[in-house]
Amino acid sequence: MRGEDDLDLPTYADVAAAHDRIRPYIHDTPILTSQTFNAMTGAELFFKCENFQKAGAFKARGASNAVFSLSDEQASKGVATHSSGNHGLSLSYAAGRRGIPCKVVVPRTAPEAKKAAMRGYGAEVIECEPSTTSREAVFKEVVESTGAEFVHPYNDPRVIAGQGTCAKEMFEELGPLDALIAPIGGGGMVSGSCLTLSHLAPSTKIYAAEPEQADDAYQSFRTGQIVAYDAPTTIADGLKVPLKERTWHFVRSYVTDVLLASEQEIIDAMYLTWQRMKIVMEPSCAVPLAAILRNRAVFEGKRVGVVITGGNVDLDKLPWMKS
Amino acid sequence: MRGEDDLDLPTYADVAAAHDRIRPYIHDTPILTSQTFNAMTGAELFFKCENFQKAGAFKARGASNAVFSLSDEQASKGVATHSSGNHGLSLSYAAGRRGIPCKVVVPRTAPEAKKAAMRGYGAEVIECEPSTTSREAVFKEVVESTGAEFVHPYNDPRVIAGQGTCAKEMFEELGPLDALIAPIGGGGMVSGSCLTLSHLAPSTKIYAAEPEQADDAYQSFRTGQIVAYDAPTTIADGLKVPLKERTWHFVRSYVTDVLLASEQEIIDAMYLTWQRMKIVMEPSCAVPLAAILRNRAVFEGKRVGVVITGGNVDLDKLPWMKS
Incomplete structure (x- = not known):
């Protein structure tokens, strides 16, 4: 421990x-x-x-802080996260403002408006099942294949x-x-x-x-x-x-x-x-x-x-x- | 003319x-x-x-000005109006703040939430048909029977x-x-x-x-x-x-x-x-x-x-x- x-x-x-x-x-x-x-x-x-x-949502605060505290080298590989919606949207927003790639793993049951808005900010949306287990499994694959910086929604x-x-x-x-x-x-x-x-x-x-x-x-x-x-x-x-x-x-x-x-x-x-x-x-x-x-x-x-x-x-x- | x-x-x-x-x-x-x-x-x-x-709604401005510029004598007889909703609600609000009677003639098709809110401010709601003609006829009767000060919604x-x-x-x-x-x-x-x-x-x-x-x-x-x-x-x-x-x-x-x-x-x-x-x-x-x-x-x-x-x-x- x-x-x-x-x-x-x-x-x-x-x-x-x-x-x-x-x-x-x-x-x-x-x-x-x-x-x-x-x-x-x-x-x-x-x-x-x-x-x-x-x-x-308030999550624009944390996501912006994470994105804008990255070194240029880290930033060039982009960011990635899993999110029931608002953090993914906020990370998409912040990455868009910095002009870096962003990948978001989203439960397929999340509101369509949120997914469309993420894409609107320039992010790539990847769907998973609506459970913590599925989300974490899909996400692991995304990060390993891209080298993107993981920005956890809260931890x-x-x-x-x-x-x-x-x-x-x-x-x-x-x-x-x-x-x-x-x-x-x-x-x-x-x-x-x-x-x-x-x-x-x-x-x-x-x-x-x-x-x-x-x-x-x-x-x-x-x-x-x-x-x-x-x-x-x-x-x-x-x-x-x-x-x-x-x-x-x-x-x-x-x-x-x-x-x-x-x-x-x-x-x-x-x-x-x-x-x-x-x-x-x-x-x-x-x-x-x-x-x-x-x-x-x-x-x-x-x-x-x-x-x-x-x-x-x-x-x-x-x-x-x-x- | x-x-x-x-x-x-x-x-x-x-x-x-x-x-x-x-x-x-x-x-x-x-x-x-x-x-x-x-x-x-x-x-x-x-x-x-x-x-x-x-x-x-903005109509609280005009209604409050009308209600609070009445003399005490006029005010004691109350105010009355016809309104598709917001002016009636606003006059009810203003009359409630001054503590004087308020009667509102409202089309029966107006949102229930508005009628309930008028009553919540202490006004009496009187329903009419949803046409200018019906509204004006019903209203005339109300004013003549009460002596209330007419506050027109806009004129x-x-x-x-x-x-x-x-x-x-x-x-x-x-x-x-x-x-x-x-x-x-x-x-x-x-x-x-x-x-x-x-x-x-x-x-x-x-x-x-x-x-x-x-x-x-x-x-x-x-x-x-x-x-x-x-x-x-x-x-x-x-x-x-x-x-x-x-x-x-x-x-x-x-x-x-x-x-x-x-x-x-x-x-x-x-x-x-x-x-x-x-x-x-x-x-x-x-x-x-x-x-x-x-x-x-x-x-x-x-x-x-x-x-x-x-x-x-x-x-x-x-x-x-x-x-």
Whole structure:
């Protein structure tokens, strides 16, 4: 078993360096408030709108940091990744901005709009089955045949440092919050937020929100070791992947709690956000609001940052529409 | 025939006074840009997001100005209006903020979500048939029986002055633009924009965008007199109503051109905006972008303000979904 020193964990200095590096390629996204949601929750909520981010999700931050920190020699061989969608899209975007090749292994069930958008940025899309095992097998072959630099969706220090720039922007605009809540899939956004806030605002409590039907982070947090499922089913399709050792380090070291939401609670919170805030966001992004509504006492009277992680939803298949 | 002096037209001083009066009740809405749309159109577009406005549409500006400029005596008898939706919703909102009664006559075909929201603000909703004739007949009865102050959706100097605060905010943030384009139904937003920009930035050309299937403003502009249809059919349901004498004054005096878009062009522009800008907006709001895409040469190389007028769409009935 490796010690923590072997994990090559990023530091806050890496977040600050990432922010300087990626600033030309990302948006400092707006923070919206809603008196309706404040009244419903009894909290003061600040929604960081990464659905307005380049490539439609916060993952443009980590992907841009990884791509633009490569040496020219590494970069010339291109980058590659596997991703349920947004990281692949973001890596395609970042590689396109640097003008280097990008190969993305994508579950065949991922939204068509995402695959088309990756190709639009100039990436090559390679399909696999919708399971972690299939994804990893196909990907291994791709990397071995091309020599491309692997940029993992979240278990990569460059990616985690990049995601940490989101909480940095929130801190710079809002000062120290009482709490921050973000959805948790692989844990990249939560880890980056932990990295940044443990340095800038250690009093801010960090919560992770997860679908009941893909509660691997919740189970990991409760049992003290990484729990992983092969192919969980949830409408929040960005949150199916398991923690890995680097993100697990941040979750177990800095997260106050992992909170759950049911499928119906997620759909209801998503519909409510579209209807009242007038923003297009993915089901995954509705999990934090669903968790706040379910755990009102935890957040009541608090200033709470909520990360709206992405907006790349298939508009032809909305979860409240009868199909 | 009345002369123009009898029209009781608002002046720019009324816009400035309206802005001071309504500031506590409205949002200075964000202005978003999109490199995708700039690339598609060859113009530099600035989207003023009134879909994020209080009550979900720019009409909160005019309605708040009307409600908060009433004397206490007038206010105690309440306000009333007829409206295809957003003005009724906005008047309900403003009356709720002042704590006075509000009665709204609404076509029975209007989205259920809008009627429920009006009631949520405390208004009484009275249904009529979906035609201008029916609406006006039912409304007459309501006003005569209650003595409520009629606030017309657009042919009211207080409302036009209130809508003018939107272009004022755009001017204050962006300086003089080459052009501004807004959807035209009754002409309240276009008139308010004309009022403000003819004073602050007379070089800014003002365009109105209208559905081909409800092209009464286009026909009015071409023929030099108000053309009205009783019950046109278009997906852009906020734009079915005809011009009235005050809005016609501003349209014929200050508008450079009225541009048209087909139903399919409107739906395509709406889908594209949801997909790329990640914002929820009504079909009516897509008409300007559709018109810009159809008349690329008019806007190419120009700095163009585009008013996204509202976000109160029925999420269960999106125009690109098979029903």
